[in-house]
Structure formats: structure tokens, C-alpha cells
Amino acid sequence: MAMNGITPSNMDPKHATRILVQAGDHWLHELHAGQTFRIVDLEGNQAVDTFFLDARDTAERYCAQTTIREQGSIHLTTGTRILSTRGRELLRIVADTCGRHDTLGGACAAESNQVRYGLEKRPMHNCRDSFLLAMARSGRNLTKRDIGANVNFFMNVPVTPEGKLDFQDGISAAGKYVEMTVTRDVLVLISNCPQLNNPCNGWNPTPVELLVWDPWRPSGARHPHVH
Ligand SMILES: [Zn+2]
Numbered sequence: 001m002a003m004n005g006i007t008p009s010n011m012d013p014k015h016a017t018r019i020l021v022q023a024g025d026h027w028l029h030e031l032h033a034g035q036t037f038r039i040v041d042l043e044g045n046q047a048v049d050t051f052f053l054d055a056r057d058t059a060e061r062y063c064a065q066t067t068i069r070e071q072g073s074i075h076l077t078t079g080t081r082i083l084s085t086r087g088r089e090l091l092r093i094v095a096d097t098c099g100r101h102d103t104l105g106g107a108c109a110a111e112s113n114q115v116r117y118g119l120e121k122r123p124m125h126n127c128r129d130s131f132l133l134a135m136a137r138s139g140r141n142l143t144k145r146d147i148g149a150n151v152n153f154f155m156n157v158p159v160t161p162e163g164k165l166d167f168q169d170g171i172s173a174a175g176k177y178v179e180m181t182v183t184r185d186v187l188v189l190i191s192n193c194p195q196l197n198n199p200c201n202g203w204n205p206t207p208v209e210l211l212v213w214d215p216w217r218p219s220g221a222r223h224p225h226v227h
Helices: 064-071 110-117 127-138
Strands: 017-021 026-031 036-041 048-054 081-083 089-096 151-153 176-182 186-192 208-213
Touching: 017 026, 026 127, 036 048, 036 089, 048 089, 048 127, 064 081, 127 186
Parallel strands: none
Antiparallel strands: 017 208, 026 186, 036 176, 036 208, 048 151, 048 186, 081 089, 089 176
């Protein structure tokens, strides 16, 4: 679990279901135990705000604190077990060509944009609203109470020796990806961050691609489980 541990994948994209998520768009879908899930930073330096909930019982969801404590590191990368509020593994990162991902910075919101960047930034698109919109549209009876501290894939938030957080231009680049195996059936909630006020997206939000492999359908035919 070394920092900047680059681990490429052996999975073949031609056997995957591929989904494009446009800059600033959101995605909420159920993934099933045994599937493999990849997020590709197509153009580089894009923050992908992501939250996971147990699909069978959404009261159990991603827990940044447990994940950080159990791996003894604040960054997520190959080998990271993405753990739930009940300490169970939801997913596991098995490949990573970016090197590390943040889970301290949280999601941008109308309120934080306003406080950090000015009153006129309040109506701007933000990840928290995208999360809420995705949940409202899902028909799954999810509300803002179901959101917790999230993962920011590809986002670069170095921590200084004094313990300060620093939002910096990304260490990611075009084509870099992170890949995880799905341990339990999960809902994956993504906001492909629309932030324009800080360098988390390199000042230019861009699309990402999602790939899903089914272990039971190696032919790569479009499968029924990504709705
Ligand atoms: Zn954001």
C-alpha cells in the first residue's frame, strides 16, 4: 500500500460494459458482488466524488474513518479495503494507475462554495446537489441523511507535516484509472465534480468513463445489472 503505488490492471476493456459520465453529471447504480468496476479519468485532473451504500441495507454505507484507521493511511490506492460503517468490506481497490485518492476533502456544496469563494457562487453546480439529485431520481427513498463523507477519486489533497489540508492541481492525467472489485452488493453514487473555483478539476471539469465487468458473462455482452 505504498504511496504512489502504480498497479495496472489485466482486465480487458472490450469485455466490459462502458458508461460515459459527462463533466458535472451524476450516476447512481447498483453493482453486484463479484463484478469489477473501473473509473477512468479520460482527460486528466478530474475529481470523481463517490459514495457507496450497501444495496441491501442502505443504513450501512462507506465509512472514511474506518477505512483510514484499518489501513493506517489517509490515501486510497491499490490494496485499500473500502469499509462500511459496520466495518465490513464493500469493495477493494485492485488496480490504480493514478497512485492515490482522497477521502478527507469531502464534497463541494452550495454552502461551501459561498463561504469559500463568494456569495455569487451559491447557484453554481456542486457535488452535494448532484448527490441529492441522483438520489431523488433513483426512486430508492434515499435522502440527504444517507450521505456521509465520500471518496474523491483522482483528487489530490496532500496533508502538510503540520496537518494542514491542501487542495492542489491533480496528480492524475488523461487515461489514468482506479479499479475495484465489488465485495458486497453496493449502490455507487457518483458526482463527476463540476467545481470551477478550486484546482481539484484543473479548473476544467471533464468526462469520466466507467467500466463494469461481470465474472459470469466473460463475453462482455451488455448485462442486465447496470440499470
Ligand atoms: Zn465537487
